Amino acid sequence: MSEKLEITRYDPAWPSMFSAERDRLAAALGRLALRVDHNGSTAVPGLSAKPIIDIQISVLRLQPIEAYARQLTGLGYVHVPHPDDSFCLFFHRPAVWPHTHHVHVVEAGGVEERRTLAFRDYLREHPEAAREYEDLKRQLASQHSAADFLARQAYARAKTQFIAYVIERAFAEGHPRGL
Numbered sequence: 207m208s209e210k211l212e213i214t215r216y217d218p219a220w221p222s223m224f225s226a227e228r229d230r231l232a233a234a235l236g237r238l239a240l241r242v243d244h245n246g247s248t249a250v251p252g253l254s255a256k257p258i259i260d261i262q263i264s265v266l267r268l269q270p271i272e273a274y275a276r277q278l279t280g281l282g283y284v285h286v287p288h289p290d291d292s293f294c295l296f297f298h299r300p301a302v303w304p305h306t307h308h309v310h311v312v313e314a315g316g317v318e319e320r321r322t323l324a325f326r327d328y329l330r331e332h333p334e335a336a337r338e339y340e341d342l343k344r345q346l347a348s349q350h351s352a353a354d355f356l357a358r359q360a361y362a363r364a365k366t367q368f369i370a371y372v373i374e375r376a377f378a379e380g381h382p383r384g385l
Contacts, residue, residue: 211347211361212304213340214257220248224259227307231263234277240264240314245322247343250329253336254344259307262322264314268295274311283309286355293318303352315385323382325373335372342368 224244231242246260247253265274268291275285275297283297290296295311312318329336346364351357376382 209352211350211352211358212256213254213344213347215254216252217248217257220255220259224249224261227259227261230281231261231278231309234281235263235274238265238274238277240266241319243323243326245310245326246308247329247339249326250336252333253329254340256347258305260310261307262310262312262319264312264319266314268293268311268313271295278309283307303355303358320377320382320385321373323385324376325369327381327383328372328376328379335375339365339368339372 221244228242228244232239241262241264243249243262243264244259245262246258247255248257248259263274267273271285271291275295278285278297282299282301284299284301286296286298288296293312293316297309297311298305299307310318310322312322329339342365346361350361350364
């Protein structure tokens with residue numbers, strides 16, 4: 207197996223890195239972006255993560271993708287076609303690994319928008335769940351290669367059961383708040 211996925215200690219610069227990218231995205235997308243949220247592990251203070259800023263952009267409609275893909279491409283993002291495109295379009299930059307930013311485009315008010323924000327908010331409010339998630343990520347990262355897309359997908363799939371459990375608990379507690 208080649209290079210392992212890297213899980214790094216929380217970097218207090220991650221929120222400002224998100225803010226800078228959010229401003230670039232908002233300027234490029236204008237009114238198409240109804241919300242631009244920092245999500246994923248880099249959005250949870252104190253949580254170790256892959257050093258990739260995850261960003262969720264909420265739009266009125268996912269199709270036609272050309273409505274926003276051209277602007278994202280102009281900012282250096284690459285769309286990765288995937289079966290999840292029906293509810294969450296995925297873009298990354300730069301074009302080759304390692305990535306610095308991931309963008310997930312979802313429908314405003316949709317299930318995927320709510321799930322992602324509920325998961326983030328729950329981990330922010332429950333440090334014990336965040337530590338459990340960090341332990342799981344470290345264990346899985348040591349078993350998966352960073353070198354190819356399929357290995358990174360396998361790493362993501364291996365976290366699914368934990369994430370689903372946390373989202374269920376988050377919804378039961380009324381997360382995400384403010385949507």
